[in-house]
Amino acid sequence: MKKVTIKPNQTIFDIASQEYGTCEAVGIILKENGTLANDPAAKVAAGIDAVNDKGFYFDLPLETGAVIQIDTDSRLVRKSIIREIDKEVTTFNL
Numbered sequence: 001m002k003k004v005t006i007k008p009n010q011t012i013f014d015i016a017s018q019e020y021g022t023c024e025a026v027g028i029i030l031k032e033n034g035t036l037a038n039d040p041a042a043k044v045a046a047g048i049d050a051v052n053d054k055g056f057y058f059d060l061p062l063e064t065g066a067v068i069q070i071d072t073d074s075r076l077v078r079k080s081i082i083r084e085i086d087k088e089v090t091t092f093n094l
Contacts, residue, residue, distance in 0.1 A: 006066045009090045012058055018089040019070045021078030028076060033068040
């Protein structure tokens with residue numbers, strides 16, 4: 001296991017791609033990190049009430065600075081793909 005700090009505008013799909021090499025790892029990230037939350041500013045930008053809506057949105061950025069666990073021993077890790085990724089993966093810029 002290793003710890004990863006969420007960078008601005010990273011979604012759960014970005015983390016799965018960056019750390020596992022596949023979006024198939026979203027499920028394991030959710031399992032290992034039960035308290036994931038979206039960035040409140042991203043919710044507001046999407047027209048979601050960030051105060052009252054505590055739901056998790058897969059397509060919105062995670063909370064910047066949050067630290068999550070990555071299972072480096074998972075069978076889902078695609079080492080050949082991860083080696084090719086030379087920068088942080090982010091879907092969009094808000």
